[in-house]
Amino acid sequence: MKAVVITGFGAEPRLTDLPVPQPGPGEVLVRLHAAALNPFDWKVADGALRNAVEHDFPLVMGSDGAGVVEGIGAGVTRFRPGDTVYGQFMSVQRGRGSYAEYVLAPEDDKIARTPDSLPFPVAAALPTASMTAYQAIETARLDTGHVILVNGASGGVGQSAVQFAALQGARVLATATPDIAGHLRDLGAHETIDFHAAPTAQQVLAAHPDGIDAVLDLITPHGGDTDSLVDLLKPGGILVSTNGAADPDALAAREVRGVNLSNNPSRAELEALADLAAAGKLRIRIDAEVPLTAAPAAVARARTGHSRGKTVILP
Ligand SMILES: NC(=O)c1ccc[n+]([C@@H]2O[C@H](COP(=O)([O-])OP(=O)(O)OC[C@H]3O[C@@H](n4cnc5c(N)ncnc54)[C@H](OP(=O)(O)O)[C@@H]3O)[C@@H](O)[C@H]2O)c1
Known part of the structure; x- marks a missing residue:
């Protein structure tokens, strides 16, 4: 082979x-x-x-x-x-x-x-990127009206995270360069942030001076500085990192939660995700x-x- x-x-x-x-x-x-x-x-x-x-x-x-x-x-x-x-x-x-x-x-x-109606390329795209997005949004425990920043929304994980957060009734802020901003709004983002125009945290703070409820950080590497993103969070808020960038103890001292997510799907979650994609509720x-x-x-x-x-x- x-x-x-x-x-x-x-x-x-x-x-x-x-x-x-x-x-x-x-x-x-x-x-x-x-x-x-x-x-x-x-x-x-x-x-x-x-x-x-x-x-x-x-x-x-x-x-x-x-x-x-x-x-x-x-x-x-x-x-x-x-x-x-x-x-x-x-x-x-x-x-x-x-x-x-x-x-x-x-x-x-x-x-x-997988359901027979799910094309192979779409099914193959789901297990790491979309599942990580699914687990991250579950971890964030969003309520209707909560505001979440998806930092890195234009990539594979981010595009699914925007959709799952919007499905939870959250207001979704998505980083995006102008070439993909329209697509992210189409997926459910309420505001897009061109991170090349000015620092992301600065733009979010200008639009949400009272803070936001959650950050899904797909960008800051392990050992990187998440301070400006943590500063955006209201007390009780949460930062979820896919790159091990959250320091849960340091964040607890600032009255916010920090979670380093590791993709680890169960069979039931895989079946549920495939069904969502086959039903057109998750777009890839x-x-x-x-x-x-x-x-x-x-x-x-x-x-x-x-x-x-x-x-x-x-x-
Ligand atoms: N822990 C886990 O289990 C797990 C699972 C899945 C993924 N991950 C990690 O999560 C990260 C995202 O994965 P992915 O599959 O979505 O990657 P991806 O498809 O490569 O997407 C990354 C996106 O981030 C954008 N980006 C780069 N710099 C940015 C910045 N400063 N601000 C905002 N957006 C920026 C990129 O756009 P431009 O390049 O145009 O800027 C690109 O669209 C990766 O580091 C991956 O390794 C971890």
Whole structure:
């Protein structure tokens, strides 16, 4: 099978041929029809998990994917050949990932069946970006009328977060350059903030001098300075970071909550998310669809930023 692999940390991704894996006990073999690119993919390739877990090289890149069950191992009860499924397939310990024609997954792990009406590229786009958005907005516990800033709204996580926050009845402030501001308003943002025009916090404070209720920060890196964003929060407010930038103890001293979110979907959440997307209640903007041969170039492009949605790889 064709797959895009790295042969060591920091190595360039390259297309190669690997044997089609055979499902062992409790495993399903999935013929992938789409994989989606996330910043996590190249962070892992750079060694983000090197101190946490063993890696098996050559390591197939990618986490998210969608396809059809082609084979099952002994003891598998939840899936049958022909089922359409999606989820997270990355297992660095076993060298497995989703930038490939086939992948194995444990049946009780992070995969779920999808409704037949859900296109593969849309399903593949959901498990990391939209699920993180879903879990972040759940964590924020928004009420009708609450005001939330989505910092980094123009990317994959941000676009879904805008929609989930708006569904909760919140007033949504979304960072966006002018090229995508209209799209974000269409998704439910009430105000857009061009972060190149002036610092985001300064613009939010000017429009909301009494403060806001929540910040979803997709931008500040681990160890970065969130002070200007924390200053926006009313007492009892919350900062949710997807990059480990929140310092919960320091924030508690300032009477606000800080949460570092780590995407960790349950099967029930995956099923619910797929249903929302299939029903048109969650809209996914696909920036680019590229063949597997073009995945290394797509990864290089993603590293430079400027995402306006999801890049989907079609194995
Ligand atoms: N903890 C977890 O489980 C988890 C899960 C998913 C994602 N994440 C992390 O969350 C972050 C967002 O992920 P993603 O998939 O949404 O990334 P993405 O698709 O690459 O989007 C990032 C967006 O942020 C915008 N941006 C860059 N600098 C900005 C700034 N200073 N202010 C406002 N917006 C800015 C970018 O636009 P321009 O480049 O045009 O500025 C881009 O549209 C990544 O760091 C990712 O690793 C963590």
